[in-house]
Amino acid sequence: MSHVPPHVVIVGGGFAGLWATRALARDAVRITLVDRRNHHLFQPLLYQVATAGLSAPDIAAPLRHILRRQRNVEVRLGEVASIDTGGRRLGLEDGTALDYDMLVVATGATHAYFGHDEWAPHAPGLKSLDDALGIRRRVLMAFEHAEAADDPAERAAWLEFAVVGGGPTGVELAGTLAEIARHTLKNEFRHIDPAQARIRLVEAGPRVLSTFPERLSEDARRKLEKLGVDVVTGHAVEAIDAEGYVLGGTRVPARTVLWAAGVAASPLGALLGVPLDRAGRVHVGPDLGVPGQPEVFVAGDLAHVEQDGRPVPGVAPAAKQMGAHVARAVRARLAGATPPAFRYRDMGNLATIGRMAAVVDLHGLHLRGLPAWWFWLWVHVLFLIGFRSRLVVLINWAWSYWSYQRHARIIFGRSTRAAPRTPTD
Known part of the structure; x- marks a missing residue:
């Protein structure tokens, strides 16, 4: 009988989710990366797109292209509708479901x-x-x-x-x-x-x-x-x-x-049925695991973790470090070991x-x-x-x-406001 590798489902292709996925590239696991968008976004430069300094492809790349050489990962375009932590099952909005052995939720924050x-x-x-x-x-x-x-x-x-x-x-x-x-x-x-x-x-x-x-x-x-x-x-x-x-x-x-x-944390944290902070972030343990759910980890802006009496900030370096740490924690958990505690290195x-x-x-x-x-x-x-x-x-x-020029000054779509009338209208 062939051995079926453990299934690790990672939700979110941002800094935390992508770094966790790549850190597990050499592990004997089967990874499904789920995101409602098909690209990874370098969010710190997003304002440059908003102000016409850069184009969208300059700061974003398709997840499938980034991970094309990582044979143990499958990218799934979809949005999570439900999380059954007892049955270890993820429900998607299209009606399909994913069973998992380990789950990483890294869906970031919203306004x-x-x-x-x-x-x-x-x-x-x-x-x-x-x-x-x-x-x-x-x-x-x-x-x-x-x-x-x-x-x-x-x-x-x-x-x-x-x-x-x-x-x-x-x-x-x-x-x-x-x-x-x-x-x-x-x-x-x-x-x-x-x-x-x-x-x-x-x-x-x-x-x-x-x-x-x-x-x-x-x-x-x-x-x-x-x-x-x-x-x-x-x-x-x-x-x-x-x-x-x-x-x-x-x-x-x-x-x-x-x-x-x-900013407020992604609403997906509420689907885990665990305590949240005032911004909707999930209170996680020192290893970024969800208390009482050893197979579930939360990383990035969705995780509330304190260090030296202060919450770890919601910045890109912290999300990357959390993603890499979650990969180590998943590896330890699958091996029956205790995951190490996360320690943020302030950049x-x-x-x-x-x-x-x-x-x-x-x-x-x-x-x-x-x-x-x-x-x-x-x-x-x-x-x-x-x-x-x-x-x-x-x-x-x-x-x-x-x-002083900004090359991306092309206006896409129709304006949401009507232009003021002029005598020639």
Whole structure:
């Protein structure tokens, strides 16, 4: 009788899921990687797609292509509908089911609007390529609508941009929007001056980049203001709708509001029937296993694990390390051994503010300005998957550096808003 290798089902093809899959390449297991999208996404550069600096294929690659030489893995395109931990069975939305011996859930995070989900259609977040292309369309169409508007108030509303959330994503979005308005679109319109666009970054906390040392946070604020960004801290947005937002009791007419404030864990964690934290993350044990379910592990942004009294941050290096650790834990569990405890190695914090401007915190070593920008660029290119992606991104960034141009300024799909009427309509 032939021996059937244990079946390991990994849900999620992000950093944690992909790194776990690749780490099990030489093990005598049968792996099924399930994802609702067919690609792995390098999420730290997603804002570059949203702001037309890069194209979608530059930061994403098909999972089947990445894993084509790994013979013990099968990629399954689908979305999980149910998890029967007692019967060790995964139900998919298409009605099929997968039985597993070991399960790894690594489905990441989504947007959180702090109880105001009605804001979502008016303030899109940035977690997927669909989100990025939608934001790109919204941003570029705002300038088109402003160009076509005859009413000065309407034109001003189209040229009013707000980014809610002063973390790395919000800072990067705001800084890049300012560069687009001041440099990229210069001399391209006849009835508006794109440089007159107002870019506002709103952070409810006392400072932007709150996870960075205060000196770097203040440096980032100064760099943003130098780019022309209006940085507002200590105030939370009170309402958002299709016509604008309310801040400090004052209504601001704005047709483009982008959300970079809150995140919530994937709803898949709730299917495990175990305790969750306030953000919906699964409380896992030191080995990233689910308490009481030795065959189930959770990794990446969906896992709540504390180290030195603080939760491990939801960043790409942490997800990669969790994925590699889960592979070791699965290996140990299948061998009847006790998995080791997970230990996160903090790689530091990085954020770019704009052209030749970034901040880097590497365990007490603080970089600012051009050296930080070069370091940020090198790290992100190094972490991309595939030679083609690295080469294309380097070429595109070099071109943008010298020309201020952003090559991916193609508007896809129809605008979600009707353009203002003009006398020729």
